[in-house]
Each structure stands twice: as structure tokens, then as C-alpha cells.
Amino acid sequence: MNDARHPLPRLPVLPAPPWPRQRPRVSFIVCTRDRATVLEACIDSIRAACRAHPTFAAELVVVDNGSRDGTAEYLSRIAAASDLLLTTIREPRPGLATARNAGLARARGRVLVFVDDDCRLDRNYLVDLERHYASGDKWLIRGGRVEIGDARDLPFTIKRCDKRERLTPAVHPGGFVLGCNMTMHRDVAALIGPFDERFGAGGALRSA
Template sequence: MQRDRSTALGPAPAGPRPERAAPEVSFIICTRNRVAVLDACIKSVQAACRAHAGFAAELVVVDNGSSDRTAERLASIAAASDIPFTPVCEPRPGLAAARNAGLRRARGRVLVFVDDDCALHRDYLRDLERHYASGEQWLIRGGRVELGDARDLPFTIKRSWARERLTPDVHP
């Protein structure tokens, strides 16, 4: 999703890191008690950022009140990350509260929400840049998702390689 910075939810709160130029894209991951799968997701986003280093990106990870080791793990990753990384604590339960907390801290023009049990393809940013080159002002984009955990329900996964354009007349 692309947003106009003039209608953003407000400036990101000042943190301990020095101010950086706003990134082009903000990856936002919301999580709760899933420290076991979170590392793979974060590593895939970092790898995609390194693979297309000319595309300024940041990673915002929202811990939505976890009771496992998520907060400690995020602090450790943030300290060692070569990609701008902002851990956020949102104690109010619910995905909407977590996403809103991530939006408040995100500084990018393009917002990418990634589920905590997903892995981004290494060429994700190159493909994203190609889609935004179309010049459309507002764009919501999805893509092929592989089943990452055999225990997940496969009916929630789009397994087709066929590209589709969702339009208001077909998908209101």
C-alpha cells in the first residue's frame, strides 16, 4: 500500500537511533507468541533488502503482547541488524491494534505487511519496484503464498502461478 505522507498517522516517535532519511518501503510484521517462526520471516525480509540494496527499506516488527521470548529476541535482532529495524511493543491485543502501532512507526512511502510465518522471496523488492513503476497512485498487491507450515490450513493459500488483476467490478 502506498500512502501520502501528508495524511500519515504522524511522525514516528523519536528513538535511540539517529534520524535517517525516510525509506522507500516499510516492512511491517505483527507477531504474538510466535518466536519460533519469527526468525525465518525476519531473515527473509533482511535477505530481500540486501539483494536490492538500492531500494531503501526498513523493518518494523510489532510484538502484540507476547508472553514468550519475543521481546528479548527482537531486541537482540535490532542490535545486530544491518537493515534499519524498529521493534515495537503493542500491549493492546488484536491484529488491528498491532498494525496501527506498526503504521505509526513506519516511515516508508510503500507499506508491506508480512505475516510472521511467511518468508519473502529474495527478489521481492525488485518485483515490487516493477509494479510501482506502473505509475498507479494507489496499489494493493498480493502474491503467491506457499504453505510454510503443514499444520496451517491450505485453503487460505493461493497456490496458482496465474497472475490476476483484481478490479472493483469482479472483486468489490
């Protein structure tokens, strides 16, 4: 139960921005801190997925959570020439949940996709995303497969199940949906509210 003396932050109510061409159907939200070397590969994979499915209007929101390794300069350099609508945000308050909330506040897509900065999307990601949302069932949070991209990664950072599963009381929730590959409709995010900023990398409790 939340401590009533310290209410969780609420997402700001933003005025409707002028949509470029058309409102994005999907917003990719990537939060990063001092990982410019892997961020570039992540962004390249998102752009490749969008090129492979050009009819799917998409945007990329990158939240720089206080980087000091040249991330800001890299993002500034690619923003002007990007073939994908790119919004960069500086969020100096540390913490993954804080950064994700900043991304949520600026994302304009109907579907929100959270991708970690050290992950690379499959080229057919949007085709698969469209197939899942074609069911019309938007009142849920979806997670996808996560394969090892670096042999030095630990096994618990992946999720290799290739069968559709639904969370039930009989299933342990830990690791059921990995935050590095997580998607939800924006109405679901509005209903649930922001990420609890006490949790996650950079927070008081560094996981969950």
C-alpha cells in the first residue's frame, strides 16, 4: 500500500501537441544513462524496424537520464537527420522509473513500447506488434521474447518462451513481463498511473 504522506507523482496533463503528418500509432520509449556505445545499436534497430514497416507511423522518445559520456551530443547529431520522428528529453533526476515517467509524459503514440538501451529490436517487430493489437484487446500489458545479445549477460535477463501466456494467480509475476521489451496502450498507462519512482535502476529499490 502506498504511503499517504508521500503520494506517487502523477503524469502531467499536457496540451495536445500539433501532430506531425499524423499521430504516431506507436511510441518507442528508450531511457539511457552513460551508455552511448550500446544506445546507437538500439536506435539503429528501431529505425530498421520502422523502415521495414513504413505504413506504421512511429516515433522514438529517448530520455537521457543525466549522461556524461557524450550521449547528449550523439542524440543532437542524429536528431536533425533522422528519418524517424525523434524526441530527446533531459531528465536529470536519477532513476529508471523517473526517466520512464518523463518519456510517458511526452509520448504521443496510441501504443507505448519500452525498450532498454542495450537491446536491439528484431526487424519484424512492428509486424508482430500490429498482429497482437489487431485483436482489439487493449486492456493489458504485453511482454515479448528476449534473447541473449551478449554472451556476458546473465541468463535471468532473457525470456525465451515462444508460446502465448497469460498471467494468473498461479504464476509467479517475477520476470513474467521484462521491462526491456514491454508494451501497452496509452489508455492502460493512464489508468495505472506512473511508474513508482522508488523502484528500478537508480532508485532506492534497484529492481521491479
